[in-house]
Amino acid sequence: MEAKKKDFSNIRLDLRSWKEVNDYLKINKGIILPIGSIEQHGPTGAIGTDSLTAESIAREVGLLTGVLVAPCQVFGMAEHHLGFPGTMSLRPKTLISVVHDLVLSLARNGFERIFFVNGHGGNIAILKAAFHEAYSSAIAQHLDVASNLRCKVASWFMVPEVYAEARKLYGDHEGQHATPSEISLTLYLQPTLLEKHLPLPRAKPAGKINSFLDFRRRHPDGRMGSEPYLAKPEHGAIFLKKASKALSKDLIEFLS
Numbered sequence: 001m002e003a004k005k006k007d008f009s010n011i012r013l014d015l016r017s018w019k020e021v022n023d024y025l026k027i028n029k030g031i032i033l034p035i036g037s038i039e040q041h042g043p044t045g046a047i048g049t050d051s052l053t054a055e056s057i058a059r060e061v062g063l064l065t066g067v068l069v070a071p072c073q074v075f076g077m078a079e080h081h082l083g084f085p086g087t088m089s090l091r092p093k094t095l096i097s098v099v100h101d102l103v104l105s106l107a108r109n110g111f112e113r114i115f116f117v118n119g120h121g122g123n124i125a126i127l128k129a130a131f132h133e134a135y136s137s138a139i140a141q142h143l144d145v146a147s148n149l150r151c152k153v154a155s156w157f158m159v160p161e162v163y164a165e166a167r168k169l170y171g172d173h174e175g176q177h178a179t180p181s182e183i184s185l186t187l188y189l190q191p192t193l194l195e196k197h198l199p200l201p202r203a204k205p206a207g208k209i210n211s212f213l214d215f216r217r218r219h220p221d222g223r224m225g226s227e228p229y230l231a232k233p234e235h236g237a238i239f240l241k242k243a244s245k246a247l248s249k250d251l252i253e254f255l256s
């Protein structure tokens with residue numbers, strides 16, 4: 001099963017000209033900004049899982065709502081995964097600065113509603129902190145949109161319909177990291193990943209962790225309580241549909 005080829009060119013910010021964006025702003029002050037992470041997802045999962053999933057859902061939401069989609073902020077806060085090769089993390093304060101600067105860039109030219117479709121739990125607290133920095137800066141810099149600027153985190157894996165589907169399909173084997181739900185979506189988006197999709201021994205249940213050293217010690221293969229082998233591309237299609245439908249509804253509410 002392969003992801004259907006859809007035409008996202010009309011809603012991709014990176015494919016529009018500034019004049020087109022200017023015209024868009026006369027009728028819509030909202031934009032979607034996907035954000036993910038580049039971090040280990042167990043011995044068989046793709047390093048870019050959180051970015052691939054966030055970007056695909058963001059584009060789907062864009063298509064459903066007609067709201068522009070900015071390029072994905074692929075690097076997130078993944079300090080706790082640094083014990084595994086391939087992980088690339090921004091420190092919390094760096095990510096706060098990055099998100100602040102991206103929001104201010106958009107706000108300076110009239111965007112008032114910035115909807116972050118998020119693929120990584122470690123980004124949530126950082127995003128919320130960054131929003132407060134951005135609101136203060138918008139006021140301090142006397143931006144026209146300062147009093148109307150709003151940002152929102154929409155984490156697709158926390159959508160109730162997605163959570164319920166993951167429970168139904170995988171029960172307790174969903175786990176907390178390198179979950180079969182997110183892996184399913186990557187298998188749907190990138191069928192070459194199926195070649196590496198092999199059975200694994202049972203994962204250790206999630207425990208409290210602090211540093212990346214602790215993570216690697218407690219979860220030596222990178223999974224937290226998850227059985228990614230249960231993932232299937234056709235499940236990914238279901239998650240994509242459920243997440244994008246629910247988040248489109250949230251976005252429309254956020255824009256009104």
Ligand code: NI
Pocket residue numbers: 041049050119120177178179182
């Ligand atoms: Ni993930």
